[in-house]
Amino acid sequence: MAEETEQSSGPEEATESQVITLDEVTMERGTVDLYDHDGVISGNVYRGAVLRGNANLAIEGEILGVPETRSVIEVAGDVQVDGSVTGAKITARNVVVSGDLTDCQILAEGYLEVHGSMSNCQINVGSRASLIRGMNHKRLEARSFDQKISELTVQTSSAARKFIRGY
DSSP: OOEEEEEESOSSOOOEEEEEEESOBOGGGOEEEOTTSEEEESSOEETTOEEEESSOEEESSOEEOBTTBOEEEEESSEEEESSOEESEEEEESEEEESSOEESOEEEESSOEEESSOEESOEEEESHHHHHHHHHHHHHHHHHHHHHHHHHHHHHHHHHHHHHHHHO
16 A cells, blocks of 8 residues: 655755655556655565656665566666665666666666676666667657547547437
8 A cells, every 4th residue: 555755855945745655566556656756665576566757766675576577667766776676677867776686677877886796687877778768758658648549539439429329
């Protein structure tokens, strides 16, 4: 269950930002969109889980995906993982992993920091990562628009049938 808490940004700033806290994330939960809020996962992220957002994400556990069913994390800010990462695709500004990185795809605009070992990973760091991330964002936007268009088409078709029946 999602728990939202408000934390002050600092004594000088009058605004408060929300932090969305989750116990764990599984594929059964569907896509978790953090929008413009920072996120904290106090447990693990399991295979097939999808996390998206426009801020930072801290994972206090591990990411436990598999290459066939990757865990996907796409955030505009930084990602910090306190444990190891296996079978994940991470797209972020900066990525810090305290443990090992195995069977992963990482796209980081700024830097990648891994405190353990890395094996069987595809790493893109720097401006090319930014371009790839931009293309992926546009692709997701296009999919969203396609879905909205098909929903409107269904609604229009249904309304036309009702009109004809009523006429």
